[in-house]
Amino acid sequence: MSAPASTASDRDVQPPVSERIPALRREAVAMALVAVFTVTVSLLPLAFNRQFYFFADTPDGAYGQWYELGQQLAAGNWPLMNPAAWMAGNYVAEGQWGLWNPLILATGLFVSASANAVVASTVIKVFFLAVGATGVYALTRVYGARREWAIVAGIAAPFAGFTFFMDAPSWVTNMITWAFFAWAAAALRLWITRGAAWILAVYVAVYLLITVGYVQGTLMLVFFFIALLLEAAFRRDGTAAVRTLVAGVPAALIALAVYLPGVLTASVTARSSEIANDGFLVVTLTGLFTSSVPSGQVDLTGWWGRYTDVPLLYIFWLLPLLAVVPWSRVRQGWAKWSTLVLFGGMAAALAVGPSTLGPLRFPARTMPWVALVVICLTCLLLSRAEGKWVLSRVRVLTVGVLWAAPFWLAFSQVPPGWRRHLVFAAVTGAALLGIVLLRRARHGARKRTVAVIAATGIVVVGIQSAMFADSLVSRAPYEDEASAYTEGMPTGYGEGMVVGSPLGMPESVFDEVEFANMWYLTDRVNVLNLYTPVEYQAMAQDLCLAYDGRTCPDAVDKIFDTDPETGAVVADLMSLDSVQILEDDVRDIDDLIALTPPAGWTRSFVGQHSVVWTRDVPTGEVGSVSWTSPGTEVEVIEDTPLQTTFRVTAVPADGGRVALSRLAWPGYQVDGADLAAPLRGYLTSVDVPADATGSLITVAFAPPAWPLIVGGMLGSALFTAAAAVFAVRRRRRRVARP
Missing domain, CATH: 2.60.40 (Immunoglobulin-like)
Structure with a gap:
């Protein structure tokens, strides 16, 4: 799979079939090893926290979304709009429902048919971690790494801190786009250097990435295209520039189809357009300097405060070993891998940039791509210097300094974590020393080095899991079984609304109420208090409704207020049949019982923390x-x-x-x-x-612009097919020439 640098003399050169088939077999075996390693090691946190992959935004948002998508597909519907979901119901404008993505659709069907929510979420996330790991292997191979070092890159990338402790447990859509990105980058490299039918591989990978609907991944793909064009300009390589632009046409058409509905809907939503910086999830340089420390609880302001609870900016413990690479190899490598360097620079610039860039928030989301580039370049450099490592006393001492200094900085930021740092310092220090000794012995050093790295990786993830996995606890006490969520609002029916917030209340409140997108699993009532990244600004303001379904206590007065223009009650205008009112800091259950339901409504349930009012005579369907x-x-x-x-x-x-x-x-x-x-x-x-x-x-x-959207999807496929036919015929004509 390894591709040569893009030059006029070697572009489009292919080895004979007799050589390619055995090579492909070896690549398949290596990828299988990477996948098996990733799956196995990614299960280690479950020994300490069975809900490790069912944390925060997964149960709040993604799981219920998958469940609803699967239910709709099983009923024969391709859901573009759900009026009963109100602010969360414009699925095509949200984009993140992945309505165009076959793997996301399959995920929905799998989740809706699974009895255990935690198991289903774990299976999905481990699968995509393996997809990303094999993609990083492929990308590193395509840029010229030896197979052993590509394996190292593949087994390291999924366990970088932000990917493993943020995206995999919580921000799953960021992780999925990261997983597809490595494949898209590898396919683009092969298309540029080899042409022919590789444009089809580009199309598949780019399509799967963009149609997830998560703009962060698409933005990273745009950055990679820019880096490819810059490299082509530096090299004055017209063919590479043309092929990059050709690949960019279907990518742009797909992105147009996925994101145009959201853009044309933005006028009524709460999406930001400002540029500001409050420091929230902005990556710091001191945090980046500790990226080789598996226990680094770094300076990264977030919901947890200033310093992280888990090692979010950790990248790879092997980074100090770069000190043994000869400088000549480094200079040669930068020229060959300039696309990766440029792309990594743009991703890092975004990570340390303003906290808000229009609709883009949380710059630290870029860290999985920064880690991917750092790991790939590290393995490429160590591979390129194979047999040429400089193991002088000065270089080995430099490795020691680069190993020790980040640990000291990590200790300085969070001194109470010194025991954790000592444990990881001992493990990684011993591994680095072992690798140096193996290299000096030389005999069988390459494979033994990979074995040491893999073994150390298992130990590192195992210890991280023991130390940090149980710190990932969701805002709500979610059950494992999907059936636990079917009852929903007690005595409710029809269209319902919850007033108040269960967060911060005793856990027993969740015996009476669900939260965010877990309302999609309920049978009796369609509750509008769902999770949405876009909101509908006028409704959110009128009903004091937050993006995750929470409301202020005054919302009960707002929904039973009389609209001055029509003289109708707001609850009637919205076709509400059930309203659940939760306790809050001011009103306890006795205060809620003392409230008198409006005319035509009855108090149908009194619980420990809430009351439910239901309408005496049902209204019509929501949307009517x-x-x-x-x-x-x-x-x-x-x-x-x-x-x-x-x-x-x-x-x-x-x-x-x-x-x-x-x-x-x-x-x-x-x-x-x-x-x-x-x-x-x-x-x-x-x-x-x-x-x-x-x-x-x-x-x-x-x-x-629905016709334009559909046309964009069809046009991307037709353009790709035409480009593939043209490229294959062009190669055949070139080969046929004497």
């Missing part, structure tokens, strides 16, 4: 007609997630107005009437003409 102006009468004919059709049976001479219990997302069109300004700033409304009696009116949703 919820109010008509005086003199206007309609009959609902059809109501689906994407459209509502009603017949006008009466309308005044000056026309009428109809409101629907749907958020007024951009993309709604009306046939037979006119779309009106949203009621209360967020409820879809229709102006009915005076002559509409007896006519049908259809309110239908399609993502903004």
